[in-house]
Amino acid sequence: MWPRPEWFPEARLNYTENVLATGLASSPNAIAISACREGGTDWRHLSWKDLRQSVEECASGLRNLGVRKGDRVAVVMTNCIEAVVILLAAGSLGAIFSSTAPDMGRQGIVERFLQIKPKLIFMESKVLYAAKHIDLRSVYSQAIAELREKVPELSKTVVINGPTWDITDVISWAAFLNCRVVPLTFEQVSFNHPIYILYSSGTTGAPKCIVHAGGAALLQHKKEQMLHSNMTIGSVYYGYTTTGWMMWNYLVSALALGTRIVLYDGSPLHPSPTSQLDIVDEQGVTHWGTSPKYLAALKQRLTTIIPKLDTLLYCTVSGSPLSSEICDWFYKTFPSRIGLFSGSGGTDIVGGIVGANVITAVHNGELAAASLGMKVEIWDHEGHNIEDSGEKGDLVITKPFFTMPVSFWGKSGEEKYREAYFDQYPERRVWCYEILGRSDGVLNPGGVRFGTAEIYGILDHFAEVEDCIAVGQRRKTDPDEQVLLFLKLKDSLKLDKSLKQRICNAIRRDLSARHVPQHIRQVADIPYTRNGKKIENMVKAIVSGQALKVGQSAANPECLDEYKQFTNLPFGAAAGSKL
Known part of the structure; x- marks a missing residue:
């Protein structure tokens, strides 16, 4: 497993081309993306045909500002349609996308983007959260000023939503799109060419920049979504997330199946926790992604009967362990036909290690199965396999898998990569991960x-x-x-x-x-x-x-x-x- 092997070295493909292909071929006029603001307001719906056109226009804007294969394109945005469009447009050119949520703050933005040195940054200067309109121009202007001093590659900042501020290199979304539209083409790159950079938690210092390959993410996500979660053309997938969490990247990849995705921007608890259930019900969601934290809040504050949720087939929870108590409550409150699945994976692999399996029974407090293609074992501290002993140990992966990161971006990236995953059992060279908490x-x-x-x-x-x-x-x-x-x-x-x-x-x-x-x-x-x-x-x-x-x-x-x-x-x- 170390050094990281190269997968399918002769393959050439494009992430964006694959994401758009199924929906465009099967039903170009059907809805590809539905998006709303807090509390299920300001709905927007984009068909597959319109999504392709939006990607074409955005890719033209990127080309016009000099973005090419390998350049980094960064966003500080809410979970909105434009964020998806920018990812797909950057991917069509072979550029590398990176995102964080607007609540990150000045230092958090600088910590991340100073390392990856983006050519363009897209931002929303006004956001809505918990019924409050928040003007972020002061925070963003400070962050951009600091980045401009240290990142000579940075050419423009594009403000998607809200007012701009008085700096020459800050332009509006409309001005960015005001250029000659070039027919959309798809740069054919290697399976291991980066599609996006994600970040470690950064709770005790500057976050590590985790580089993921486009072919790897596409294959890993399609495998999990199709085979583990039974997602397909006609499915509707809504997962509450922000652009700063890997579940956002995971959500976008579901488009590759011809699945409609639902985007939500704002507090999941406003105006009440049940508003999330209203969205699931009204939008005909078949696959709902949420967290144990949200379910716990819903359990504490639920005072009415939940909607019928006639279309909902599966609910997947991630972010922290799902307790038996919450599982019991779920099946007393929700229809028993709904599959409730807990999983573990994360930013490191932009996917799952263990999680859903729709062909087996659901057992309280248990994760259903190891992900296909993941050689998962439980080891004690001496490196012995104890998975059949009933004892607790560390979760390890003992064979290579697609979404092992390509690298960590920046200086000493290779060393940080090895330390993060392989130093626990250095002689055995296996990937050591987390499961029962960290x-x-x-x-x-x-x-x-x-x-x-x-x-x-x-x-x-x-x-x-x-x-x-x-x-x-x-x-x-x-x-x-x-x-x-x-x-x-x-x-x-x-x-x-x-x-x-x-x-x-x-x-x-x-x-x-x-x-x-x-x-x-x-x-x-x-x-x-x-x-x-x-x-x-x-x-x-x-x-x-x-x-x-x-x-x-x-x-x-x-x-x-x-x-x-x-x-x-x-x-x-x-x-x-x-x-």
């Missing part, structure tokens, strides 16, 4: 390793708990690790001894005494990445007294200060006794 977030008190997801599943049963995070604390003077559990409670509730004891009793009963945290504390908020993942490793570092730099992928970094007060908690108490 491997770097696994709890290990007294040498007993278990995942945070096990504790979170217990907490799902407590109506008082709005959110939680569990981490291991081990300071320089500690002989071992102890587990800390932090709770965010609902409705201004206060954590008392009775609730703590009930939580400890439940963990001890359903898991074991070893799983019971040494300390349980109430906090005002739980830190998340902008993609909705708990930042366990950062909280662990803080409570262990480590100094670290907070990256721009944290959605609510201000809450991290609260955790500094817990660095001096006593060590060595019996499990659960120090409440």
